[in-house]
Amino acid sequence: MEAGSINARGDRSVLERSPLAKLPDQATKWFLTGLAALILVIIAFFFIRLFSEAQPAFAKFGYFGFTFTDNWDVSSNIYGALPLLVGTLITATVALVIGVPVAVATALYVTELCPHRVRGPLTIMVELLAAVPSVVYGLWGVFVLIPKLRPAEQWLSDHFGFLPFVGGNVAGPSYFIAGVILAIMILPIVSAISREVMSTVPVEHKEAALALGATRWEMIRIAVLPYSRSGITGAAMLGLGRAIGETIAVTLVIGNAPAIGKTVFSQGYTLAAVVANEFNEAASVPIHRAALIAAGLVLFVLTLLVNAGARFFVARAERLGGKKGRVGAPGSAA
Amino acid sequence: MSALVGVSARRKRTDRLGRGLLLLATLIALVPLLAVLYTLIQKGGGAISTSFFTTDPNGRFFGDPGGVKSAIVGTTLMVALAAALAVPFGIGVALYMVEYGKGTRFASVVRYFVDVMTGVPSVVFGLFIYILLVVTKVGGGFTAWKGSVALALLMLPVVTRSAEVVLLLVPDALRETALALGSPRWKVILRIVLPTALPGLVTGSLLAVARAAGETAPLLFTAFGLSNTSLNLGNQMNSLPIQIFNDVQKAQDRLVERAWGAALTLVVMILVLTLVARLIQRRSSTA
Secondary structure (H helix, E strand, O other), X not given: OOHHHHOOOOOOXXXXXXXXXXXXXXXXXXXXXXXXXXXXHHHHHHHHHHXXXXXXXXXXXXXXXXXXXXXXXXXXXXXOOHHHHHHHHHHHHHHHHHHXXXXXXXXXXXXXXXXXXXXXXXXXXXXXXXXXXXXXXXXXXXXXXXXXXXXXXXXXXXXXXXXXXXXXXXXXOOHHHHHHHXXXXXXXXXXXXXXXXXXXXXXXXHHHHHHOOOOHHHHHHHHHHHHHHHHHHHHHHHHHHHHHHOOHHXXXXXXXXXXXXXXXXXXXXXHHHHHHHHHHHHOOOHHHHHHHHHHHHHHHHHHHHHHHHHXXXXXXXXXHHOXXXXXXXXXXXX | OOOOOOOOHHHHHHHHHHHHHHHHHHHHHHHHHHHHHHHHHHHHHHHOOHXXXXXXXXXXXXXXXXXXXHHHHHHXXXXXXXXXXXXXXXXXXXXXXXXXXOOOHHHHHHHHHHHHHHHOOHHHHHHHHHHHHHOOOOOOOOOHHHHHHHHHHHHHHHHHHHXXXXXXXXXXXXXXXXXXXXXXXXXXXXHHHHHHHHHHHHHHHHHHHHHHHOOOHHHHOOOOOOOOOOOOOOOOOOOHXXXXXXXXXXXXXXXXXXXXXXXXHHHHHHHHHHHHHHHHHHHHHHO
């Protein structure tokens, strides 16, 4: 006799579950799949709704006209987002120029040079920077950083006036201050990802360099840095993505002047800041509201591009490092 | 390292210079943290008193501007609701990616879009919920639960990605043993996978909560700010970040002092959450 025929329940094997017992399994599977699909639905919906609400602004000024016209004039309802776009790019550039070298150096120091005992505490302290909320950085920027940095900025402006975008009178709130705050805010993530990438550098490479007589510094230069270059690039771009989208801290320290400043020490505006700041007054003026939503959309597309680039570089570093799933997951480092 | 025979003076100098620069940069990286904490304690500490925690902002121009009770209550309630929405959702999506969708094209598409969500600026999430729920006046205009939804969207990718990493760490041998003993898949997930991964899931969720607690921009468009204490999530609600944001912009000494006090409160809340998260993580990884 075969097993199936003992079974009075029909043509199923004894080992098989009854249809009723299978039900919860099917249900779980479809429920979880549904949740995953819901994410895609939310994002698609997200994009479509933003787009349709921004439509009036694009219809009036054109896609290109809205994004690249240098005229953001609320009182006469003319909206060209170029000053905001430029402001976003300037502040993000300042943030990268200051933040990335410091973050990479910190990562190098922690992974290659520092005594084993201080490694943990140092890592935690850098990561604590990410725990301070944006609005607190804004508060600190307004009441501490702006007054403290002003003399230094004026000195820079006076002595390095021959450089482009430097010189003139220093405004209190400025692109530069916003950039410094952003540099502090992107430091933890850039440093965390650089550190992870550097820890994938094979020990053999480092030992080989040292065995050939390289000093520590030379070992870093010829073994560690080339190997982790693409990961560091990815880390920097993730930082850039953060810097572009940061809102509240920037709103508080950039001065909110919707014109392209002449130097890095002038007041300005960014895409994110304009949305947060003008939103209240815009609620009743449809075209203004549409323009703000369009600014949000431009910001969204910009961060999408930057983050896609970042993922490309981090993924390449991951392949090089051969440790799948270790590096990356941008959220996990936050 | 001791036998640096034949290393020229120039190379030694470069080495020392290079190392010195790296150390210097590391010290510079620590300056902002210490400076921010110092100012917070110095200025915020002075603002804190019993009445700071037990009174609401009263909007008076002269005299005592009131405390931040409503803001603390609001932040706690809104973040709790956001966590209640985002944590099950995020863990569910991670479960799909690890337990059912492993290696499938659909799972990698979902993972890609979760990453996309991670990069979306919080202000854009705020705008989205504003368009979706506030403009359409679903259950009133500005309400606290809409703020929670915006915060939940922000937490979702963080919870999902951290949960995925933790679930992947659960050994397949455990799953296979349970399946071989005849448990159905859902029971394996519920009784084996989730309990094993629990400490990691808690850590990831707490870190997401800590991130959401400090967010200002999404609340600006959704929960707005009513200065009275309210326990009704269907009403407008105050929150610490919004309170700070509003007080800074008033630039009036007593309000700025309250902003510092609120900032200290908020940072302490977030640090405690982060610390608890890390402790749970440490305990589970050493156990």
